[in-house]
Amino acid sequence: MFDKPAGHDQYLVKDEPYYELVGDEVALYEAAYSARMPMMLKGPTGCGKSRFVEYMVWKLKRPLITVACNEDMTASDLVGRFLLDKDGTKWQDGPLATSARIGAICYLDEVVEARQDTTVAIHPLTDHRRTLPLDKKGELIEAHPDFQLVISYNPGYQSMMKDLKQSTKQRFGAMDFDYPTEQTEVSIVSKESGVDADTAGKLVQIAHRARNLKGHGLDEGISTRLLVYAGQLISKGVNPEAACTMTMVTPLTDDPDMRDTLNAAVQTFFG
Template sequence: MRKSYDKTETEMSENVTRDEASLSVRKADIGAEFGLDGLKGVSIEVPVFDENCQYLVKQQNDYVFDEHMLRHIVSFLGKSSGDALYLYGPSGCGKTSMVMQTAAVLKWPVVSLTINGRFELSDLIGHPTIVSNELVFVHGPLARAMKYGYILILNEIDLADAAELSGLNDVLEGRNLVVIQNNGEVIKPHPDFRMVVTANTCGRGSRGTYHGTQLLNAAFLDRFRFIRCDYMSHDEELKLLELVAPELDAGLLSDMVKVASEIRKSHLDPMPNHIYMSVPMSTRTLVRWATLTVAYSYESDPVDAALLHAFAGRLSEEESSYVLRLKSDVMAGVTDNL
């Protein structure tokens, strides 16, 4: 006999589904809770969940919020108006982490899935499985988020087949999710349910850096708000590095940010004296470079060794040589217009 997975009766229920709806609603003072003066007076209503909910995200104390982006994300979370949110931009610029850390501060549970070329809609809805010799249905991320009012994040959405994604159109319209595999269970979208997708492209595919991205269906894309994300400003990235690698001199950290910026320019809009860089240096990689520099204190040149392992080691010989030379020029103060 097939049973609903929601009534937690088994060990697997305890480990996988301690799902629950919100206990109440509260008014969140965004400026106060995020510590940003520019957002004073901005407030939204957010659901309140049990503090033991397993889908609450751990807050990173060293996370640096982009105030402008935060305002847009908070606006969406506070009132989606029936839309989903599509965040797109270069790899490693913080699309997913921005939403995750916003949810962490607001204590709003998140379920997420990273899409790949073999993605099927059933990955989101769920599947039957055997638990304690009984066949039960395990709800997937979409079904769970819709039922309990969580934030659903789908990463790398532009890697999915457009035909498979069309199965989400009804959900994006605010209609019920019918789970045929679970005896036709009908899941009504919870008022607090939010869907956010991230991608490197805006759904138009890419012939360059982001191989495997797909041209997405216009009807699917018509159901989203689109926000372009980019790398942090110099001052924001410097602030982040000072938090994750306080052992390093502020001047060195500033030079690291300058190197990253020049590499991005060489990727997006190479100048005559720059070679084309096939890969930009993401904020994620920049942080790795700084933390490895601290860890490699035993090296004769920890900055170079860390740069090689964090970034340059995966490049072509020509690009790797250029990056190391660029780093030397920046740190010697001989580059122009940095």
């Protein structure tokens, strides 16, 4: 066991996140972590990638630092920068540097949203070097032995302009995620939202119909996350049709015809 660096405990996931096992993903990830292999999680929006990461860091008892990537994120946002305060100039580590120092699992969510010149900053940490150069500070961080980098993205949603470079992709092991099987998804929706299995089943059936429209008027199908939102509203006494419209129709599309199609699916089960 290695000594816990300062700040370690504040990043721990203290309560077990709810996660339904789908296959051998837990065992595969544990093996990857034992080798400190950088990991890439690929799958549609809201299918459980982030929840899986939270569950695994809880299971492994490792700290987690999550970064929601966006197109305005610079390498300095990720690595660190000098800041001015009343005492002068001081260095502030970014989330990647902090993770490398304390041995956290650093999770870059939707990494392809970041600029490619920013993602290049992760390269030295994802090969045999396991180092992070802080050029502005003149320091080379050697990653803590427990450090691991995990990235996620939705490959079906990205344009070619936003895909990862091969030089980045080939630094990672990868796991595919998708929406759960019907039975598993019903269990997740019921457990997470508090609705009964029959209501959860109806929500899942609506989602299946919407997912068949992906590429035929919808950019994305209804995620498991949105099904949980709908169930939470229903469990609070909201009319099921209104709950579904609010969480499973309006967020997905502004196209009147597509909304009519989705609302028709809702009325089939809750009308």
